[in-house]
Each structure stands twice: as structure tokens, then as C-alpha cells.
Amino acid sequence: MDSIDYQIIKILQDNGRIPVKKLAEIVSLTPPAVAERIRKLEDSGVIIGYKAIVDYKKLGKSIKAIIIVTMTPDKRKEFIEFARENDCILECHHVTGGFSMSIKAVFRDMTELEALVGKIQQYGNTQTLIVLSSPIEFKSII
Structure with a gap:
């Protein structure tokens, strides 16, 4: 290059x-x-795709949250499949430190958020962070 x-x-x-x-x-x-x-x-895989950047608020998803999950390794594969299938979950990362996974998700309301957290808790313990604002949401790497 x-x-x-x-x-x-x-x-x-x-x-x-x-x-x-x-x-x-x-x-x-x-x-x-x-x-x-x-x-x-x-x-060569440098460019892996092209996507539309969507304003989730205009789709009625005005609440954004980061959900941190602690789980045992044997539940990870099943959890990743769950995350892949859930429409609220935008990103799912396997992380280091005291946690197992970090999720970014968007919701219509707190009821939808609470329902997702309840489902995630079947896999392990959660901590939920409500995003107040995103000063840097999409940034070029180069």
C-alpha cells in the first residue's frame, strides 16, 4: 500500500x-x-464492505446503552449466537479484564432495555451503562 x-x-x-x-x-x-x-x-481484505450509517433515533431507538457481561467461558459461544440474532444489539466484543463481553445496543424505551438485560442475565451478570451522548461516534481510522 x-x-x-x-x-x-x-x-x-x-x-x-x-x-x-x-x-x-x-x-x-x-x-x-x-x-x-x-x-x-x-x-486483499483491507476494505471489507460498505454500509449505510443509520440514525437510530429516527427509527425510534432513542436509548443507547453499553452492557457489560461477566460469564463463564462455556456460555460464550451460545451468547454470541444470541447477540447475533438480537436486533437491538449493534456490537458485541469479547474483552479482557474482569468482564467477558461488552455490548452496544439501542432501544425504543426502558422496557425494551430491561427485557434485553433480563435475557442477557441468563448467560451471566451484567452492568448497564446508559449513553448520555456520543461526541465521537464514527471516526475514520486513517
């Missing part, structure tokens, strides 16, 4: 829908050259 690849990655992180022609103008290459670089970045 060279500096142009890094520049392409940075631009795509900020706007994954930018036309190749415009991206080519910015990095001073031809559109076919940029398209080939993007293809190589995708094929």
Missing part, C-alpha cells in the same frame, strides 16, 4: 458512495486506475 491507497481509504471511510470519477480527480489518477486500486483493497 502506498500513500494514494491510504488517501483512497480515508476518502471512502468518509464517503463510501463517492463516484470513482470524483475520487480519481482528488487523488490525481484515472478512474480505471482508482477502480483497480479499490478492487485490490477489497480483494
Whole structure:
């Protein structure tokens, strides 16, 4: 990877829908050259996908929480499947320290949050942190 690849990655992180022609103008290459670089970045696994960033509040999910779970290792695989299937859970991380998993989830109301916490407690103990605000929510890595 060279500096142009890094520049392409940075631009795509900020706007994954930018036309190749415009991206080519910015990095001073031809559109076919940029398209080939993007293809190589995708094929090598540097770029793993493109997603829409959704405003969950506009979908009625105004409560965001971080739920930290402590569980025994034998429950982890089953818990990960549960997390994968639950629509409220956005992220699930296996973590170090005194906890096993960290979850980011969004909810319509406290009743929905309480219901999810109750289900999670079948796997282990929980601590729930309500997110007041997210000053940095999506940030480019480069």
C-alpha cells in the first residue's frame, strides 16, 4: 500500500458512495486506475464492505446503552449466537479484564432495555451503562 491507497481509504471511510470519477480527480489518477486500486483493497481484505450509517433515533431507538457481561467461558459461544440474532444489539466484543463481553445496543424505551438485560442475565451478570451522548461516534481510522 502506498500513500494514494491510504488517501483512497480515508476518502471512502468518509464517503463510501463517492463516484470513482470524483475520487480519481482528488487523488490525481484515472478512474480505471482508482477502480483497480479499490478492487485490490477489497480483494486483499483491507476494505471489507460498505454500509449505510443509520440514525437510530429516527427509527425510534432513542436509548443507547453499553452492557457489560461477566460469564463463564462455556456460555460464550451460545451468547454470541444470541447477540447475533438480537436486533437491538449493534456490537458485541469479547474483552479482557474482569468482564467477558461488552455490548452496544439501542432501544425504543426502558422496557425494551430491561427485557434485553433480563435475557442477557441468563448467560451471566451484567452492568448497564446508559449513553448520555456520543461526541465521537464514527471516526475514520486513517
